[in-house]
Amino acid sequence: xxxxxxxxxxxxxxxxxxxxxxxxxxxxxxxxxxxxxxxxxxxxxxxxxxxxxxxxxxxxxxxxxxxxxxxxxxxxxxxxxxxxxxxxxxxxxxxxxxxxxxxxxxxxxxxxxxxxxxxxxxxxxxxxxxxxxxxxxxxxxxxxxxxxxxxxxxxxxxxxxxxxxxxxxxxxxxxxxxxxxxxxxxxxxxxxxxxxxxxxxxxxxxxxxxxxxxxxxxxxxxxxxxxxxxxxxxxxxxxxxxxxxxxxxxxxxxxxxxxxxxxxxxxxxxxxxxxxxxxxxxxxxxxxxxxxxxxxxxxxxxxxxxxxxxxxxxxxxxxxxxxxxxxxxxxxxxxxxxxxxxxxxxxxxxxxxxxxxxxxxxxxxxxxxxxxxxxxxxxxxxxxxxxxxxxxxxxxxxxxxxxxxxxxxxxxxxxxxxxxxxxxxxxxxxxxxxxxxxxxxxxxxxxxxxxxxxxxxxxxxxxxxxxxxxxxxxxxxxxxxxxxxxxxxxxxxxxxxxxxxxxxxxxxxxxxxxxxxxxxxxxxxxxxxxxxxxxxxxxxxxxxxxxxxxxxxxxxxxxxxxxxxxxxxxxxxxxxxxxxxxxxxxxxxxxxxxxxxxxxxxxxxxxxxxxxxxxxxxxxxxxxxxxxxxxxxxxxxxxxxxxxxxxxxxxxxxxxxxxxxxxxxxxxxxxxxxxxxxxxxxxxxxxxxxxxxxxxxxxxxxxxxxxxxxxxxxxxxxxxxxxxxxxxxxxxxxxxxxxxxxxxxxxxxxxxxxxxxxxxxxxxxxxxxxxxxxxxxxxxxxxxxxxxxxxxxxxxxxxxxxxxxxxxxxxxxxxxxxxxxxxxxxxxxxxxxxxxxxxxxxxxxxxxxxxxxxxxxxxxxxxxxxxxxxxxxxxxxxxxxxxxxxxxxxx
Numbered sequence: 001x002x003x004x005x006x007x008x009x010x011x012x013x014x015x016x017x018x019x020x021x022x023x024x025x026x027x028x029x030x031x032x033x034x035x036x037x038x039x040x041x042x043x044x045x046x047x048x049x050x051x052x053x054x055x056x057x058x059x060x061x062x063x064x065x066x067x068x069x070x071x072x073x074x075x076x077x078x079x080x081x082x083x084x085x086x087x088x089x090x091x092x093x094x095x096x097x098x099x100x101x102x103x104x105x106x107x108x109x110x111x112x113x114x115x116x117x118x119x120x121x122x123x124x125x126x127x128x129x130x131x132x133x134x135x136x137x138x139x140x141x142x143x144x145x146x147x148x149x150x151x152x153x154x155x156x157x158x159x160x161x162x163x164x165x166x167x168x169x170x171x172x173x174x175x176x177x178x179x180x181x182x183x184x185x186x187x188x189x190x191x192x193x194x195x196x197x198x199x200x201x202x203x204x205x206x207x208x209x210x211x212x213x214x215x216x217x218x219x220x221x222x223x224x225x226x227x228x229x230x231x232x233x234x235x236x237x238x239x240x241x242x243x244x245x246x247x248x249x250x251x252x253x254x255x256x257x258x259x260x261x262x263x264x265x266x267x268x269x270x271x272x273x274x275x276x277x278x279x280x281x282x283x284x285x286x287x288x289x290x291x292x293x294x295x296x297x298x299x300x301x302x303x304x305x306x307x308x309x310x311x312x313x314x315x316x317x318x319x320x321x322x323x324x325x326x327x328x329x330x331x332x333x334x335x336x337x338x339x340x341x342x343x344x345x346x347x348x349x350x351x352x353x354x355x356x357x358x359x360x361x362x363x364x365x366x367x368x369x370x371x372x373x374x375x376x377x378x379x380x381x382x383x384x385x386x387x388x389x390x391x392x393x394x395x396x397x398x399x400x401x402x403x404x405x406x407x408x409x410x411x412x413x414x415x416x417x418x419x420x421x422x423x424x425x426x427x428x429x430x431x432x433x434x435x436x437x438x439x440x441x442x443x444x445x446x447x448x449x450x451x452x453x454x455x456x457x458x459x460x461x462x463x464x465x466x467x468x469x470x471x472x473x474x475x476x477x478x479x480x481x482x483x484x485x486x487x488x489x490x491x492x493x494x495x496x497x498x499x500x501x502x503x504x505x506x507x508x509x510x511x512x513x514x515x516x517x518x519x520x521x522x523x524x525x526x527x528x529x530x531x532x533x534x535x536x537x538x539x540x541x542x543x544x545x546x547x548x549x550x551x552x553x554x555x556x557x558x559x560x561x562x563x564x565x566x567x568x569x570x571x572x573x574x575x576x577x578x579x580x581x582x583x584x585x586x587x588x589x590x591x592x593x594x595x596x597x598x599x600x601x602x603x604x605x606x607x608x609x610x611x612x613x614x615x616x617x618x619x620x621x622x623x624x625x626x627x628x629x630x631x632x633x634x635x636x637x638x639x640x641x642x643x644x645x646x647x648x649x650x651x652x653x654x655x656x657x658x659x660x661x662x663x664x665x666x667x668x669x670x671x672x673x674x675x676x677x678x679x680x681x682x683x684x685x686x687x688x689x690x691x692x693x694x695x696x697x698x699x700x701x702x703x704x705x706x707x708x709x710x711x712x713x714x715x716x717x718x719x720x721x722x723x724x725x726x727x728x729x730x731x732x733x734x735x736x737x738x739x740x741x742x743x744x745x746x747x748x749x750x751x752x753x754x755x756x757x758x759x760x761x762x763x764x765x766x767x768x769x770x771x772x773x774x775x776x777x778x779x780x781x782x783x784x785x786x787x788x789x790x791x792x793x794x795x796x797x798x799x800x801x802x803x804x805x806x807x808x809x810x811x812x813x814x815x816x817x818x819x820x821x822x823x824x825x826x827x828x829x830x831x832x833x834x835x836x837x838x839x840x841x842x843x844x845x846x847x848x849x850x851x852x853x854x855x856x857x858x859x860x861x862x863x864x865x866x867x868x869x870x871x872x873x874x875x876x877x878x879x880x881x882x883x884x885x886x887x888x889x890x891x
């Protein structure tokens with residue numbers, strides 16, 4: 001008896017079939033069994049037999065499930081066709097699974113079958129068999145055939161074969177890993193105890209138990225890290241909680257990677273209000289829409305959301321907490337007034353308005369029908385309602401005066417306005433009618449006046465209004481119209497169908513929700529785009545606050561997220577300075593200096609706010625630890641300035657310098673690499689003479705450690721390289737610490753803040769790390785093909801930034817393991833330098849003047865993610881993911 005049968009093309013998919021079979025054997029495997037599933041694959045499962053087809057037939061009929069690795073080659077294979085035909089004749093379509101490895105699959109909802117005119121990956125013997133789209137996973141892209149994407153796809157198939165939910169199977173896999181660790185730890189402890197009762201044996205046993213416990217925590221941390229990265233696309237709230245718990249369990253490189261990856265995907269997230277559910281995909285046909293809606297007060301203080309048959313929920317954006325408010329009615333549309341004190345909701349057949357402060361019902365509006373749209377004016381005076389038109393019901397539209405409780409407009413016929421509803425002030429914008437040719441109109445509730453907006457403007461899918469601009473969505477097209485001239489001013493393609501649009505009061509920011517789950521932000525020119533969040537499934541509704549600082553969105557599965565264009569959790573600060581940046585430096589006192597053409601700007605390091613500036617020639621810059629001395633370097637000379645007065649206080653003829661810890665001395669070097677301390681106020685030529693062209697000097701931020709580098713000064717075994725000497729400054733003299741050799745030509749290097757480690761990049765863009773303890777330098781990194789890549793230290797990390805793309809890569813300094821990569825989309829320009837701030841920050845400067853202060857401290861990543869969720873793992877989640885291991889919630 002087999003759990004599964006894999007049918008595939010030997011010429012196209014043999015290696016992939018082998019990998020898939022191995023994964024199915026492993027996922028969810030109890031620790032005491034050799035495999036989780038028994039899966040037939042003809043390469044390994046057949047004994048020598050003169051009747052090959054008979055053996056395959058016996059195995060196929062003895063299997064519970066059938067997995068077809070679909071591609072044009074397997075579709076053309078007579079063996080595959082024979083296997084598929086036999087399964088169709090003898091077995092159920094419910095146990096037929098598909099892995100798409102090439103070609104195309106197209107399902108036709110109307111025909112209830114695959115579109116055989118366009119489908120190239122399936123044998124034609126399947127035509128007419130399916131009544132609903134079968135389970136299939138896509139492994140066509142090479143990137144999906146390894147790593148976490150492949151494991152996720154294999155887990156999807158394994159769950160179907162096991163007959164359990166995917167999350168349950170993954171959780172069982174985690175439990176089995178913990179059980180194995182627990183059994184090994186128990187056996188180890190029993191062995192130690194049985195060895196004797198002597199004190200030294202007890203101590204050994206205790207040490208072994210501690211090590212076993214630590215190993216168990218590390219294993220748990222790694223498992224939760226992988227689960228966090230897998231779940232971010234489907235359950236962001238649980239993903240964040242698992243990433244945080246992983247970091248609390250053990251500061252492993254995998255835990256750092258989970259924090260970094262999660263923060264990257266949630267960089268604009270302020271709050272994950274609701275985690276959503278996967279019942280959409282399990283219990284609802286794909287062509288049946290789920291009603292989900294959000295509303296937000298114009299001032300951004302209050303948000304409301306409702307999903308499917310759930311209750312209305314209120315969210316306080318200031319405290320980032322749910323508000324105690326539970327109207328008993330299910331709702332399909334919501335609206336809030338400007339300060340969030342009034343909430344309107346409809347269950348599709350009636351409309352009610354509540355006071356959100358005390359939960360009291362203020363209006364019960366006698367307006368029935370298939371209602372699905374609401375809009376409330378910011379002053380809470382007017383409420384617009386529309387619905388009907390579906391399933392033969394009469395279209396309806398009405399506007400109520402909430403002060404009098406009486407309607408000022410009611411329309412019940414086929415021409416009743418039925419498109420989006422949006423108030424700006426006391427004016428309502430909507431669509432006149434239900435046909436595709438219906439146009440945008442405005443309605444003045446005070447006078448009852450209707451006005452056509454733009455000639456030729458047809459029925460839009462989404463509509464939003466600022467003080468001067470009308471934003472319209474029509475399919476994938478986003479258009480901006482001037483309210484004064486009523487002319488279209490801008491248009492762009494969103495790139496995919498969009499459901500909804502919202503705009504700030506000044507029209508400078510426009511938010512769009514798409515069918516693919518993206519929440520996109522545009523500026524008023526429609527030229528710049530930022531993705532604020534990626535929902536698991538398509539966006540159903542979104543709202544932006546009037547100031548454009550917050551966007552609340554809800555997806556088809558009920559995930560509700562509040563995002564902010566002003567927030568990037570990966571950064572502490574970012575500013576645009578003058579272009580032509582040639583140098584950047586930071587001081588231990590919290591000052592940054594940035595040089596550009598003709599001036600040096602001093603900035604407060606924590607915020608990058610400008611403190612002062614003075615005229616000075618552009619060039620490389622160095623700051624003293626106390627921030628009161630600045631050196632500006634040009635080829636062959638350095639000039640020292642007093643940053644408090646802007647006055648020049650010294651100059652020295654030499655190529656390379658650094659400031660020492662007392663801030664009164666500079667360090668330069670003789671041609672042989674011996675460092676020499678000089679008075680920072682010295683004027684004239686250094687007695688040591690000019691330094692060699694290939695010589696470099698660097699100090700740590702405190703100025704008590706100096707590294708002097710000379711490239712390829714002598715031959716070494718295995719070829720040339722870079723020699724470096726590390727020196728310690730005690731306040732009176734320089735003491736040699738150690739000699740370092742890198743078997744590569746160094747392009748850039750940095751000294752850690754404690755002076756114990758030196759990191760460098762070679763001409764191939766790899767990272768070299770010397771800690772004085774290992775046998776030679778560690779070499780890691782994938783290379784960036786550029787000798788000018790910058791390198792800097794952060795807590796437990798080495799950072800590397802590509803000068804052309806700005807890609808920031810972080811590596812674990814303990815073992816060289818890659819932690820992750822951050823990209824700054826839309827920030828063009830070459831990177832001049834990357835420097836560490838000493839407190840975990842990483843300051844990046846671009847030639848165009850853009851300064852970015854990245855957050856490089858994993859503990860700070862943790863604190864940022866803590867603000868996006870309320871509370872830790874639930875009791876059920878703790879049992880599922882933590883088992884018996886005690887992990888403190890870090891927030």
